[in-house]
Amino acid sequence: MSVVQRFTLGDVLSEHRRGRPLETAVVDGDVRLTWPELDDRVNRLAHALAADGVGPGERVLWLGQNSFRVLELLLAANRLGAVFCPANWRQSADELAYVLNDLTPKVVVWEESEAVEKARGQVTLDARWVKSPEEYESYLSDDATEPAGAAEVLSGTPALALYTAAFDGRPNAALLSSTALIAHSMSLLHIRQMENGFTFLACGPLFHVGTVMFTLATFQIGGKLVFTPAYEPKEVCRLIDAEKCTQAFLFGPMIDGLVEANKEGDHDLSSLRFVSHSPEWDAMITVDDSPWCASKMGGYGQTEVGGMLTFLGLGMGGAGYAGRPSPLVHVRMLGPSGEEVAAGEVGEICARGASLFSGYFNRPELNEAKIAGGWHHTGDLGRREADGTITFIGPKLRMIKSANENIYPAEVERAVKAHAAVADAAVIGVPDDRFGQSPKAIVVLKDGQTATAEDIIEHVRGEIASYKKPRDVEFVDAIPKKGYTPDYDALDEQYGGGAYPGA
């Protein structure tokens, strides 16, 4: 690759300063910046960061609410070949201390918070701490006529780190390069039919890929970005009206909140072209018919693929409700030995493509495991249907091996839960003299409903391959959980699980 193929986030900004000299790039409270103003500030910030030792591969951390400064820090760090991380500032002091020690940033820009101050006291870190907003403006370098950094930064250099994937209870920072972020933006421009003049209200958390991905796609086409510290229904309605926002980060309960906040019709929300939700909502906004909105934002994704890996909008009407892969990725369903499983069979969702991450920061062993055989292993299970569309099954937490057949608990759980009388279910593997292991279902029935073990087993036999059906069913009052998923260790202990392959 020659330098003429280079195209980084910093280059996108360089283009917009020339291509959109009169247009507003950023709105945040009283702050309004045109593209040249944003570029000048990013350059001044890059000079300041460089003076604090931020160079290629170094990290810059943001600990605060949403702010246009998140975008400035990302772009300034990228101009220097450094990595920017907007971390979840709502975490506990212990969790924040973990992030600080793990990422070892050279510069931390932080907002007033008890947890952040406590975490700061817990770590010994050679970092410059800049308090926002108080010290931020004076932190920007005054003298910055020459571009900072620039020339040597390649498109594949990691630009953004997002903490995710707490496999062993502690999160890992997924590194995303300009190439990956720009590729993902292109897939959103396509599926959401984002046009010139697109205005995005970043009212979801900027430490989450869901908000980040639309922020960056809007940036990519030189649209207007409106930042607000956090989701506050009245303020979100006001901003949509005042800035004529085309889209915002919203889903179900957030939408209901806006309908309630705007029930007197105080604000005109018709500039918003968004997903149909309820008659009241649909009457307030303009229902959008792009494949993204028509499919109600359906698909499958994770931070490690830049956001979305598949879009329902590319497979509407198909058998699999996750649709088809983005035009920039290739998906295969792989079995435990890395072999591709046939259509209709469940395997791990694996991927290659332009939007994929560059591994986790400082996790060489984990990174090697995640790309075994040259494919990124998502850690999630899926299935190609006969028409080629994809169904997401669930997380691949563990595998049961029965008579040499691989059985994923998530697949069996889906089948059990499809029984009308079942409220919740988990599946474990129990030792079996004949088959090595066999699946056992732990089931919670709905109030007032009844079902026998035979009923459940027969039902599952009708849903998936017979060898995957539970050989035993135990009815319980509640399934112990770890966050949103069953606590399998507790279930194993309580209901006799064991003999897992590889364990």
Added chain:
Amino acid sequence: MSVVQRFTLGDVLSEHRRGRPLETAVVDGDVRLTWPELDDRVNRLAHALAADGVGPGERVLWLGQNSFRVLELLLAANRLGAVFCPANWRQSADELAYVLNDLTPKVVVWEESEAVEKARGQVTLDARWVKSPEEYESYLSDDATEPAGAAEVLSGTPALALYTAAFDGRPNAALLSSTALIAHSMSLLHIRQMENGFTFLACGPLFHVGTVMFTLATFQIGGKLVFTPAYEPKEVCRLIDAEKCTQAFLFGPMIDGLVEANKEGDHDLSSLRFVSHSPEWDAMITVDDSPWCASKMGGYGQTEVGGMLTFLGLGMGGAGYAGRPSPLVHVRMLGPSGEEVAAGEVGEICARGASLFSGYFNRPELNEAKIAGGWHHTGDLGRREADGTITFIGPKLRMIKSANENIYPAEVERAVKAHAAVADAAVIGVPDDRFGQSPKAIVVLKDGQTATAEDIIEHVRGEIASYKKPRDVEFVDAIPKKGYTPDYDALDEQYGGGAYPGA
């Protein structure tokens, strides 16, 4: 870059065989192929090519009309890391012999043609010649259960060669990688709002980037590709109707041909979502409102940038009728020493970005010159307007240097031609004792119109900077031409041109 970021044209095909197993990929006469059928054939073809010595960096040449075999050859060559070239089969035997000697392909697939047979006799080439269609089917390998090539081909490996840019009278083969072609496709998916189910009729020449770019964008999203040997109005109408084509390669005179061919309304062309052209045409088709069609396909492009560098659809209503750059490129207007010129000033259109070519095949010196200073030099002149949109001025054929100011003849010519009485004009530089050189306009007046040299000079002074105005005007009956551009050498000789900088 890790292998998980890899995404080649061959990978796109691998994805579609899984994601669209039941859908039609290709239609050409009696040939209809689903995606798995196409993938199988491409694999068999790759095995055959490999057996003939086609490996990484080797070339495969197509000399014939449009055919689905062009797509098969491109994909099979890409699977092997080789370069595929669909050359202009309408060229003379001498021109074809030049291409054969220049590209030195290992395999030539050709169709019956006097010129091709004559050219073959003129060259000594160690190549396998496969006559299409007669020998093509039997050329495909029978036994191809294992994938050919594959694993080692990277996204940046050149995949396609298109002859263009005859700077010194002989064309050069621009090399485009999977990265560049896929990036360009993404910009078309965006600007044309191409959706699932898009069907493209390739009725323009497949050796030209204009047809290639929509063929590949359709391929990128797994749409249906309809091939026809060449533009034949009746047959094009029949195919649009029969295959429910969404788009075809068409412009002005081709569209008029379809209106005439379908004046009895024999065919239903309403599936075509295309550019508005004439009342008759608009009544036959569905006028499309995507930014691409609404802007009447406006923009600026060349083969070396993968097709389009700028799109009018990204700057509608702006001052520059070439619009703004594609979301995947960065454009700068550079002066002769590589310095950026200010908005409003004319410079050479230079670019960086993901869709850019990998240089010309076997032209190391030219390639070095084209990327001087890390920017691809298009060889064309342009201007950033005050609103950031871009105006294309004309080819940068030569430069006049007057009192140390750079004057591009194309810019002055545009200003002269804007005079109401002027039918045609060319500008040359003549030696000037005081300024070194000064511009002289050679002007053809419209029939029955009059204007003095003073009129012309005054008019130009009102259009562009005064120092660029001609100091002398000569009225003539016709401007000698070389193809579409003035024959400047002849003009210099006839009207006293000379003292060019660097000459």
